[in-house]
Amino acid sequence: METRDDAVPGGMRIDWDVPIRMDDGAVLRADVFRPAADGRHPVIMTHGPYAKGLAFQEGYPGMWAPLAAKYPDATAGSSNRYQNWETVDPEKWVPEGYVCVRVDSRGAGRSPGLLDLLSPRETQDYYACVEWAGTQPWSNGKVGLLGISYYAMNQWQVAALRPPHLAAICPWEGAADLYREFARHGGILNTFTSVWFPVQVASVQHGVGERGARSPRTGEPVAGPGTLSDAERAARRTDTPAEMLSRPLDDDWYRDRSPELEKIDVPVLSAVNWAHHLHTRGGFEGYARAGSAAKWLEVHGNEHFAEFYTDYGVALQKRFFGHFLKGEDTGWHRQPPVLLNVRHVDGTFEGRPEQEWPLARTRWTELDLHLDSRSLSEKALTREERADFAATGEGLTLTTEPFPEETEITGPAAARLHVASTTTDADLFLTLRVLDPEGVDVTFVSGLDPAGVIGMGWLRASHRATDPGRSLPYRPWHPHDRVEPLTPGTAVPLDIEIWPTSVVVPAGHRLALTVTGRDFELPGSGPWPQVHGVPMKGHGIFLHNDPVDRPTEVFGGTTTLLSGPDHPSHLLLPYVPRVPRPPV
Structure with a gap:
């Protein structure tokens, strides 16, 4: 189903629930936001379990309210009709000649199948989605990945598989080691997953259907079509919290869900929050260990959901992707290898370019x-x-x-x-x-x-x-x-x-x-x-x-x-x- 939004500068076409067929016959569903004018454009993609049709404002009101109040620039310049948790706002990207693609991962949202978070199967699916996007008639063949948290973690994973049409990644606050950063800090179980999984993942598993939220844009259930019983849905997902509890040592299960960072060869902008107890370490480790010849590190503070959406964050992202996906002179060739926003006790930050991490003068x-x-x-x-x-x-x-x-x-x-x-x-x-x-x-x-x-x-x-x-x-x-x-x-x-x-x-x-x-x-x-x-x-x-x-x-x-x-x-x-x- 296609709709248009002519209120967006230049116009925007939206293709809802586009099917993407996997090698085993499974079909994932994607929403594609693209310029109204014909042509080939670079792609910004996310792929994950948070339901592409769930409005940020409705699904995460406790984060949306402080974002809008404390960082008004994050919501300015957009109607915010297409906002979605931890993904880019199409209204800020499509007018500049990008296609934004959001894919519900297998078993999540509008995509049926076994929900198995960060698994090798899910990463293979992401690879297939990147290749699909890179070969569509509206694509210039260059796909960039940009998103926060889960949508950053799986960037590290799929980039290590080297899909041919992947051109650049910007993992924004994302762990890179499932055992050490996400599941078990120093070997001690982090109970975050047992809190997060039922609220943010199982609540939008495919099959929640009529018992869950509806998309304010299409009116369809964000986790449908179809409504399955609790028992049926439980049988169609891996119990990630239980797996982490039962696996106190770093075994093959964790290693299969952690990327081989050294195999990444595309340009990388690793954006890190100084104080996130899932993701801070991964952003630094990813930057240090990525095999890419072209890689940059940016470090900021404030809330996990803030700088990704602010003018500061969006401008940085556009300079990076404009250079690598569009070949524009964005000034990125002058970007320092490391950009730190050093914290002060009064809540301010001191932006400072550096040449390496850790700092040589330490x-x-x-x-x-x-x-x-x-x-x-x-x-x-x-x-x-x-x-x-x-x-x-x-x-x-x-x-x-x-x-x-x-x-x-x-x-x-x-x-x-x-x-x-x-x-x-x-x-x-x-x-x-x-x-x-x-x-x-x-x-x-x-x-x-x-x-x-x-x-x-x-x-x-x-x-x-x-x-x-x-x-x-x-x-x-x-x-x-x-x-x-x-x-x-x-x-x-x-x-x-x-x-x-x-x-x-x-x-x-x-x-x-x-x-x-x-x-x-x-x-x-x-x-x-x-x-x-x-x-x-x-x-x-x-x-x-x-x-x-x-x-x-x-x-x-x-x-x-x-x-x-x-x-x-x-x-x-x-x-x-x-x-x-x-x-x-």
Whole structure:
């Protein structure tokens, strides 16, 4: 079915539910938004499970309202009639000569079949969709991929398969390692998937039909046609949360759903949020490991759903795709390899071009853990110290002295801790915080939490083995391929990755490291904002509280930190000299 929207400058044709046949006979459905004038145009594509016909405003009102209120430029210049969660607005792309294609992945929305998220079959389908789009009469043969979160994660996947008509990708805030970034932080189950899956995926699985939402544009069920029973739909999907719970080690199931980044050869713009506990690490790893000769990194802050839609984000995207899909002189040849929006404690950002990541001028600094004084210091500890804490309690917080001058911390961080437990295992949660001169937390807008911290690292002690061939001083690599239980009371060294961060700490403020055996929570009694019914207390909805994964008899003991000449424990930080630079 085709409709037209002549209110869009130049006019727009919309083909609803276009069939795309897969090699096994399955048919996926796509909505195609294209210029009214005949011709061949570059394609911007997404493919995923969130239902192409579900209006952003109706499906995600809790995100749409703050986006429209706080970032008015994100919704300006468009009627917003075709807005869809985490995909581009056709009204901002079609008038500039692009075709926008949204595909419901197999088993989702209007596409029947087995719903198996991020599976090899789903990635093969995406490959077929790219090739279909690259050979249509309205296509110039160049397909670009652009979307957030899931629509970024699967870009990494399909790009590694090298579809011939894929010309460029822009994964905006997307994980690249299903085990380490999405399912299990440091080997600890992230319960996000069990919250997200029923609300955002199963709710729009193909077959929800008449019991679900309707497209405000076509009037058709966004997850139809046809209405299946709960039992029928359950039989037609993989239970992703259950799979992740049942698979504590990084096995073939995870590896089949994680891309071989080194095989990517198309131009890449990896856009990263400093504070998203699913996606931050993947954006940096994707940039570093992608085999592409032409690749760029951009890092920003604010809410997960903000900069993708703002004038800043859209302009960056158009400069990138205009260069690689249309051959236009957008100035992209002058784009620095790395563009950082460095965070300040007042909520502002300092845009700064760089030539590499991590920054070559980084002054890597080890701060010893002085446990008796609860302090962090470059001064080496000369005697042995130890401190105990209840694994389910508030943990230990160690702080620097007030910084004598403005200090920038930008880059990946890490810690080496010597740890013992009264049980056979322990989960370690490391939280980096900024404290003002009165000792009060300075909080930062993060991906999904309006009051987040500046850095986080996790590790299950029984997963402490590292791979020397893949580890870096600032990014230890854990294979997560075996369990090595602790001997109660015996200390072991743990190398813990802390995801990349950035903050300029003013003079008089302090940096704090909090070590806990459970998810950190900001001090105070709330009230806390909620997403999907989960109170956000500093880490959004990215929690690690599944009782099956973390039984109390194993993870509810007493944890001991040791530090000193025989048990060197330290925090490694990326201090960056403050050099005034012209704005970007």
